[in-house]
Every structure is written in C-alpha cells, then in structure tokens.
Amino acid sequence: MAVEEEDLLARLLRHNAAFRARAEASPPAGDGRPRRALLILTCMDARLTCLVPAALGLEDGDAHVVRTPGALIPGPQDGALEAIVVSVARYGTRDILVLGHTDCAMEAIDGPQVRRQLQAQGVDPSRLADWEQGAGLGLEAWLRAAGEPEAAVRATCRQLRAHPLIPSEVRIHGGVLDTGSGAVRLVVDGRGPGPG
Numbered sequence: 001m002a003v004e005e006e007d008l009l010a011r012l013l014r015h016n017a018a019f020r021a022r023a024e025a026s027p028p029a030g031d032g033r034p035r036r037a038l039l040i041l042t043c044m045d046a047r048l049t050c051l052v053p054a055a056l057g058l059e060d061g062d063a064h065v066v067r068t069p070g071a072l073i074p075g076p077q078d079g080a081l082e083a084i085v086v087s088v089a090r091y092g093t094r095d096i097l098v099l100g101h102t103d104c105a106m107e108a109i110d111g112p113q114v115r116r117q118l119q120a121q122g123v124d125p126s127r128l129a130d131w132e133q134g135a136g137l138g139l140e141a142w143l144r145a146a147g148e149p150e151a152a153v154r155a156t157c158r159q160l161r162a163h164p165l166i167p168s169e170v171r172i173h174g175g176v177l178d179t180g181s182g183a184v185r186l187v188v189d190g191r192g193p194g195p196g
Helices: 004-021 049-057 079-091 111-120 125-136 149-162
Strands: 038-043 063-068 095-101 170-178 183-190
Touching: 038 049, 038 079, 049 170, 063 079, 079 095, 095 149, 111 125, 149 170
Parallel strands: 038 063, 038 095, 095 170
Antiparallel strands: 170 183
C-alpha cells in the first residue's frame, strides 16, 4: 500500500531526528572515493536497492552506484553519464559494471502510454511539447524500451566504451542480475577477450 506523500515525508523527517539523536550520524570516513574504485550503473528498480550489494558482496562505500531506468543512458547530456565521468576523473574509478536485471519494466515501456499517464496526472501538453523541443527528441524516443536485458547491457557498455571522456584504461563490464536467484551472468568482460 502506498503511503500518502505528507505522511511519508513526516515519517522520513521523524526518523532522521531519531537517527541524529542516537548519534548515528557520524560523518562517513573518506572523501567520497569508492573503496573498490568501482562504479555500478544499474536500474532504478526498488528491488535492487538491497539485492545488488548483497549479490556482489559490497558494503557501504565500496562503489558509486548510479541508477537509471533500465540501466540505460538516453543521451550524451544525461546526468548518469556526467556522474560516471566525474567518478572516473575525480574519484579514480577503474571499473564500471553495467548491471541489467531480469523482469525489468523498461523491457516493454510504452512511450504513448506514459504520455497519457503524465497528462492524466496533470502535466500540461504544451509544457511537454516545450520540453520535447528543448530536449531535441520526443518523449517516446527518450523513454525507449530497453529490450532484452542482455542486449541493453551490451549496448550501454558499447556506448560507455566509445565515450571520449572515459579513458581506455577503465574496464567496462556488463552483467544481468537474476532478480529471483540473485545470480549475476557476465555478458561483457572488460578485462580482455571474452563475452561481449
């Protein structure tokens, strides 16, 4: 059951006050650099919040985690791409793992349906048209379906490998996480010749 927005915000703020009162709010060690020099690009699916670190044996601070719908990067100006470049340049990330997953809603997202849903939720069609004009592409193209997870992961790995701001020394790997079992199947091995 969804929590009302006001109740959710109030609950988050109450928890934060209790968290601070218990003195659990000590600043994290370090400078934001991932201990394992790793960045994971994965999907925004809420099921992955705990599953990805558990499946990969990661603890807080081990990796930067960037989450997008379908672990996709829709265009050259995307914020996820900016985060990846900053992670590499500023924080010394040496490995990038693009991690798609089974049962991903982006496999078959329907752009026209999303347009109708946005308008039903009060998004003004003229504002949407203005956004499309400014973005230089239509909502349907921007919300492109990821397709089969393995193919989407391979395409994102190729996109990152071709990016001029990601040095060739950075290893780019790709895998598909089975949301049922937690198993990761490697589809792109950035260490050298292999799958991909």
